[in-house]
Amino acid sequence: MTVPAVDQKAIAEAVRILDxxxxxxxxxxxxxxxxxxxxxEEAVLNxxxxxxxxxxxxxxxxxxxxxxxxxxxxxxxxxxxLARRYWPGPLTLVLKKKPRCGLWVTGGxxxxxxxxxxxxxxxxxxxxxxxPKHRGLxxxxxxxxxxxxPSCARHVADDLGVKPSGKLDMILDxxxxxxxxxxxxxxxxxxxxxxxxxxxxTREMLEEALGCEVPDAGKDAPRASxxxxxxxxxxxxxxxxxxxxxxxxxKTLSDxxxxxxxxxxxxxxxxxxxxxxxxxxxxxxxAYGAFLYEALHELDAAHADRILIAAPPSTPEWAAVDDRxxxxxx
Ligand code: TXA
Ligand code: MG
Numbered sequence: 001m002t003v004p005a006v007d008q009k010a011i012a013e014a015v016r017i018l019d020x021x022x023x024x025x026x027x028x029x030x031x032x033x034x035x036x037x038x039x040x041e042e043a044v045l046n047x048x049x050x051x052x053x054x055x056x057x058x059x060x061x062x063x064x065x066x067x068x069x070x071x072x073x074x075x076x077x078x079x080x081x082l083a084r085r086y087w088p089g090p091l092t093l094v095l096k097k098k099p100r101c102g103l104w105v106t107g108g109x110x111x112x113x114x115x116x117x118x119x120x121x122x123x124x125x126x127x128x129x130x131x132p133k134h135r136g137l138x139x140x141x142x143x144x145x146x147x148x149x150p151s152c153a154r155h156v157a158d159d160l161g162v163k164p165s166g167k168l169d170m171i172l173d174x175x176x177x178x179x180x181x182x183x184x185x186x187x188x189x190x191x192x193x194x195x196x197x198x199x200x201x202t203r204e205m206l207e208e209a210l211g212c213e214v215p216d217a218g219k220d221a222p223r224a225s226x227x228x229x230x231x232x233x234x235x236x237x238x239x240x241x242x243x244x245x246x247x248x249x250x251k252t253l254s255d256x257x258x259x260x261x262x263x264x265x266x267x268x269x270x271x272x273x274x275x276x277x278x279x280x281x282x283x284x285x286x287a288y289g290a291f292l293y294e295a296l297h298e299l300d301a302a303h304a305d306r307i308l309i310a311a312p313p314s315t316p317e318w319a320a321v322d323d324r325x326x327x328x329x330x
Contacts, residue, residue, distance in 0.1 A: 029089070038102070062126060082209055091201045247272060253308075
């Protein structure tokens, strides 16, 4: 996937809009984010309005570098070690917030999520915007609440859109996102590190960097919309099935006249009845993750009555993909 060269004029225009309290969709290496000035309460509240997201769901503050951590939060040795290792990159750290970080960002909680993205456009924007005050940008995924996250600029344009007919002031088109799946989220604000959301930075990578076990967060973990059972969902009803079960289900539904869109390994195609849309599932977890939201968008666009998805392997490297598929079909 090639990232177009950073358009410095567009970045300057985006900074001007953000300075004035506007909303800008920015590409990151994970998914497109809906950026606003984290210090500007009204601008941040407008992000919630644009997404239709409840205001008690906290946002991630995106920063230009690891040096910015201590401007927003109480840093810890573990946070420093992970930032050195994986920033800029698809890892979000939840830490105790400092007073500078407004409650409008954290949904009233005393912690803040921080991330330093590696996408050259996001990086250029954060560097230009950050300045001597080390300002940051809140950026939830740039989709309507509960819907599929955007992995290219067109997804954002189709969903939220640009004013006057849409909700945003600007969309920066930095190409297709490299990973296509949201950042790994790690809670470092309680006694021991725990995973709040799986992503491309795996449990093994975190355990290796920290030299300790990193379990999943328990049920009483901080509120996070990505932890809702139903999330990242297509409009069409979708089912997640083992390969054998999918073949049987496809036959039954097809006999009933139900129009199907299917996401499954290529080898299943010959075993299925005719379907409205068949998307061949990538074979590695990384490739599947990068393609997942694009595939869900396409399956939705097929205007079938039902989407059937073959469950991927249940080995550790598939944790993030497995998690998103579970929520998309819940
Ligand atoms: O890859 C990403 O992280 C993307 C790109 C744009 O950076 N952003 C993203 O943001 O996925 P969002 O808002 O769609 O998801 C962030 C998740 C939400 O589930 C939110 O509730 C949770 O992180 N979150 C944010 N701050 C938190 C905090 N202080 N404690 C616990 N969870 C938090
Ligand atoms: Mg989201």
